[in-house]
Amino acid sequence: MDSVLVINSGSSSVKFALYTSATAAHPALTALAERLNEPGSAIRIRGELEHQQSLGEHASHRSAMQAFLQLAQPWLGNLRGVGHRVVHGGERFAHSTVIDDSNLADLASLSALAPLHNPLNVQGIELCRELFAGIPQIAVFDTSFHQSIPEAAYLYGVPYDWYEQDAVRRYGFHGTSYRYVTQEAARRLHKPVEETNLLIAHLGNGCSATAVRFGQSVDSTMGLTPLEGLVMGSRCGDIDPGLIEHMQRSRGLTLEQCMHELNRNSGLKGLSGLSNDMRTLLQAEADGNATARRAIDVFCFRVARSFAALSVSLADIDAVVFTGGIGEHAAGVRQRILAAWRNRNFRLDSSLNQQHGDDQGRITQQGSPLVLVVPTDEERMIALDTYQLTEAL
Numbered sequence: 001m002d003s004v005l006v007i008n009s010g011s012s013s014v015k016f017a018l019y020t021s022a023t024a025a026h027p028a029l030t031a032l033a034e035r036l037n038e039p040g041s042a043i044r045i046r047g048e049l050e051h052q053q054s055l056g057e058h059a060s061h062r063s064a065m066q067a068f069l070q071l072a073q074p075w076l077g078n079l080r081g082v083g084h085r086v087v088h089g090g091e092r093f094a095h096s097t098v099i100d101d102s103n104l105a106d107l108a109s110l111s112a113l114a115p116l117h118n119p120l121n122v123q124g125i126e127l128c129r130e131l132f133a134g135i136p137q138i139a140v141f142d143t144s145f146h147q148s149i150p151e152a153a154y155l156y157g158v159p160y161d162w163y164e165q166d167a168v169r170r171y172g173f174h175g176t177s178y179r180y181v182t183q184e185a186a187r188r189l190h191k192p193v194e195e196t197n198l199l200i201a202h203l204g205n206g207c208s209a210t211a212v213r214f215g216q217s218v219d220s221t222m223g224l225t226p227l228e229g230l231v232m233g234s235r236c237g238d239i240d241p242g243l244i245e246h247m248q249r250s251r252g253l254t255l256e257q258c259m260h261e262l263n264r265n266s267g268l269k270g271l272s273g274l275s276n277d278m279r280t281l282l283q284a285e286a287d288g289n290a291t292a293r294r295a296i297d298v299f300c301f302r303v304a305r306s307f308a309a310l311s312v313s314l315a316d317i318d319a320v321v322f323t324g325g326i327g328e329h330a331a332g333v334r335q336r337i338l339a340a341w342r343n344r345n346f347r348l349d350s351s352l353n354q355q356h357g358d359d360q361g362r363i364t365q366q367g368s369p370l371v372l373v374v375p376t377d378e379e380r381m382i383a384l385d386t387y388q389l390t391e392a393l
């Protein structure tokens with residue numbers, strides 16, 4: 001029994017990986033189901049099975065999971081555990097945890113704090129508990145890596161008893177990605193992780209940026225929920241909270257309607273009126289669409305502004321690092337973010353940027369402040385935690 005299945009539900013995608021041992025260099029299978037809840041949903045499986053199929057229009061996360069589990073069935077007979085990405089762990093779950101009946105309810109109670117994610121994460125755990133009865137289910141939290149953020153950075157300027165009684169604080173998300181990228185960047189820089197200082201932007205459908213000091217998270221743009229910070233695919237990021245009251249009054253929206261708009265119809269999607277997907281917007285911009293251009297400009301400016309703000313926590317910056325679907329694949333977006341950050345003199349190597357970095361991931365010229373592209377691998381981190389936590393079971 002030495003295989004581990006990993007399920008990573010993002011807001012627009014589900015990624016799967018099947019590892020056959022803790023030391024395997026590569027998973028036997030990987031799969032990406034993407035454009036979920038949008039037109040053109042599809043799944044692609046790679047590795048020992050090569051397969052690609054449409055999931056129809058607006059496929060749900062659940063149907064993507066069912067499609068994968070059916071196609072991958074011959075590989076799922078030898079499972080030692082299933083590792084799940086869970087976005088919000090609150091203060092209750094500081095570390096990766098084996099999920100049982102008692103803590104599943106605690107986990108479900110966090111759903112309101114990550115409405116686009118936690119309900120799907122819990123759904124995935126419940127589905128796997130049904131399908132793989134008796135096989136341990138492990139939750140690996142986005143929030144864990146950010147537990148090192150100091151009080152001055154995690155407290156909001158609100159009554160202190162909101163923190164004490166209602167756990168209102170900055171949590172930070174995408175932590176499993178930051179944990180991987182920090183280790184990988186340190187390796188590429190030939191530095192011990194504990195001596196590595198980075199500014200990392202994880203730009204996917206959800207987007208955030210983090211300051212890493214001596215290998216630990218010390219500040220991050222996402223907050224109590226994954227709505228704060230950068231402009232995202234469909235989420236607004238930072239706004240004046242007064243805007244909510246204003247829109248309630250001027251449009252007669254309920255609080256629920258406002259929150260729905262801010263989570264699902266804002267960000268790139270709301271600004272462009274076209275799509276939450278950067279690929280679609282870059283194509284539209286190339287075809288002369290001015291609203292797509294405007295949305296991308298706002299997106300890039302806000303990343304640069306957040307990098308600059310996060311930099312106050314770092315005496316030295318070994319590298320600025322891009323990761324996530326946009327960070328890894330959209331050279332033009334990286335270029336515009338660095339150009340918008342006017343008080344740091346980045347000198348991009350445009351051909352390295354076009355090829356998403358040299359062997360090290362570098363996209364800047366020698367002598368410039370260093371910028372790297374480091375593809376994330378949340379699945380590997382989740383698999384390693386799953387192997388570790390199932391060892392003693």
Ligand SMILES: Nc1ncnc2c1ncn2[C@@H]1O[C@H](COP(=O)(O)OP(=O)(O)O)[C@@H](O)[C@H]1O
Pocket residue numbers: 009010011012013203204205206233276277278279282324325326329330
């Ligand atoms: N080749 C590409 N060029 C530009 N953007 C891309 C490309 N591939 C993916 N993306 C962007 O990345 C997003 C998905 O990022 P990812 O990190 O995989 O998503 P999730 O946040 O769901 O985990 C897409 O919504 C799209 O905006």
Ligand SMILES: CC(=O)OP(=O)(O)O
Pocket residue numbers: 009010011012087117142173174204205206207226
């Ligand atoms: C926390 C978050 O926003 O995750 P994702 O980018 O996968 O939607």
Ligand SMILES: [Mg+2]
Pocket residue numbers: 010011204205
């Ligand atoms: Mg993701």
